[in-house]
Amino acid sequence: MLMDEAQRLTARMAVPPGSLGLLEKQVQRLFRAWPKIEWELRPHHFVFAADNGIVAAGVVGQDQDITYLQARNMVEGRAAISCFCQVQGMPLSVVDVGIKSEEAVGIDRKVAKGTENFLESPAMSERNFWRAYDAGAEMVQLAAKDGCNLLSFGEMGIGNTTTSAAVLHALTGADLESITGCGANPGHPEIVLRKREVIAAATQRYRPLMKTPQDILRCLGGFDLAALCGAMLACKEARIPFLLDGFITAVALACAAKIDPDVTRMAIPTHLSQEPGTAAALRAGGINPDEVPIHAEMCLGEGTGAVLGYALLRTMLYTVHHMKTMEELVRVSQG
Secondary structure (H helix, E strand, C coil): CCCCHHHHHHHCECCCCCCCHHHHHHHHHHHHHCCCCCCCCCEEEEEEEECCHHHHHCCCCCCCHHHHHHHHHHHCCCCHHHHHHHHHCCCEEEEEEECCCCCCCCEECCCCCCCCCCCCCCCCCHHHHHHHHHHHHHHHHHHHHCCCCEEEEEEECCCHHHHHHHHHHHHHCCCHHHHCCCCCCCCCHHHHHHHHHHHHHHHHHHHHHCCCHHHHHHHHCCHHHHHHHHHHHHHHHHCCCEECCCHHHHHHHHHHHHHCHHHHHHEECCECCCCCCHHHHHHHCCCCHHHCCECCCCCCCCCHHHHHHHHHHHHHHHHHHHCCEHHHHHHHHCC
8 A cells, every 4th residue: 555645644654654653644644634744733712602401401410500500600711621731832712502591601602592402392403503502613713813733622501412413313313322421410410311301302203304414413403513513524624624622523423424424534634532322423534443542541531632742742742853764773773
């Protein structure tokens, strides 16, 4: 098999072939996504925040106000994702696409104060779906104008593991028992059972309406998922690679890849979330779970895994660019 430029760049390093494992494959994905090879990363991390009406159906144990409070905490620089970004020198933007609050948090693209309870009606109108979708695309377009060449995505929204499991189930037919986890409710098996009941009922109800991935997102998803999907497809158009986080972003990728399979070429996986549907979502998005480098038992969201992945990718890019090549090493030994 002929090597492409990405493989040649990693194969020339003065290390045993393949000895840097998945890190080599990660940087190769980066090289292939870019229009041309670059040696400097200009990143930006976006967190899309929104509330989900389905929390009224008893699928979470937390107060919905946490979405607003935690988004504010991110903007103030005291949340986990804020700290992760600060350590890496990575710009962070919180985009309010639907928090249930009077005032907007971060960048104001509020579509509504949360989605509808999809057990009673579709989660969003067609107009509101496209407003959230377009907000995600707009953030990518603005980042491209600023010269960014790598983006990463996270989310914040109480109830969004339920919306994500619902979307994944409707999109792929994946078994609900295998993809529905506890989310932020460990130790509460009754909540997991309730999530499955709610998703099964809603999927059956809206089946005639769900002809496309966009339909599925509109009926069962959240504004954060719609924005993430729009952002990922915009990355494909702009040739800007992006770092996936965990379960929610993987579901958004699955939807985006169903719309345009080429979007997978822009996606760089980072960590394998503890949420049980993550592997199925990655496969639906065209990514083998074995390609994911970080297995750290994380399930926080916000993009924390993506930013850790950025640290690995940044280290590997520097190494490919600066370490001695095998040819140079042999030349020195021959004096």
